């Protein structure tokens with residue numbers, strides 16, 4: 001039977017762009033360009049390698065995000081994923097991590113899955129909590145932060161590298177894994193891949209397709225709320241130490257003054 005892999009991919013604001021909060025203190029996503037979260041490219045790459053090693057596998061990429069989030073799906077499809085699901089609904093505006101995990105879990109259940117592959121964190125929110133929340137909601141094991149991953153005989157295996165030791169972990173499928181940026185370079189889409197992606201199916205679901213009510217998500221359903229936000233202060237000119245024989249001492253005094261030493 002085909003191994004059904006769902007990869008969760010997030011469309012994030014381009015970090016090189018000028019990002020702002022909107023009046024309701026949510027991230028203003030309308031004024032900035034976005035892209036597939038770089039850390040999710042590793043998840044797509046690992047899913048492709050798992051699929052290559054399997055007799056028969058199908059990769060679905062899934063995103064919860066605004067209209068433009070289709071760009072993230074297209075990129076993942078051009079890398080080699082088979083099909084895509086886009087959950088989009090105006091009522092998702094302001095959804096927090098708990099709400100995002102609810103929507104993802106409902107969509108994953110509806111799509112059907114043996115293995116969910118996620119990134120270690122998004123490059124905008126960077127909470128690194130969504131894979132664990134999704135696993136809990138699906139009621140399946142989670143093996144997170146893997147720098148190596150493979151699937152054999154209905155078991156997902158991987159290595160998690162810590163500061164002082166590496167663990168070998170495994171879980172029976174169905175399961176959720178997240179992979180780190182140490183799991184292996186993500187491939188660039190080939191021209192053939194980009195052309196093929198244009199013809200691959202992208203399904204759109206809204207909250208009602210997932211049996212969810214508006215008040216379960218969005219700002220109304222959010223457990224975490226941003227109370228205030230301030231623009232980062234402009235950079236000030238640095239301190240230049242001119243070495244006229246006392247440079248070392250002056251540097252040490254500067255660092256001590258800043259409590260670095």
Ligand SMILES: Cc1cc2nc3c(=O)[nH]c(=O)nc-3n(C[C@H](O)[C@H](O)[C@H](O)COP(=O)(O)OP(=O)(O)OC[C@H]3O[C@@H](n4cnc5c(N)ncnc54)[C@H](O)[C@@H]3O)c2cc1C
Pocket residue numbers: 008009010011025026027037039040043062063064065066092093094095096097098100104117118119120121122124125126127128129130131224
């Ligand atoms: C339209 C919209 C509006 C939002 N507005 C707000 C807001 O106002 N305030 C707020 O706090 N949050 C908001 N969110 C949610 C927020 O952007 C994050 O998705 C959520 O808080 C998860 O946190 P994170 O990005 O740190 O995920 P992490 O836990 O760091 O992500 C880990 C992994 O989970 C997966 N993942 C995470 N998010 C998604 C996603 N959306 N789709 C697919 N896979 C995903 C990826 O594989 C990712 O690598 C909104 C989300 C959407 C879609």
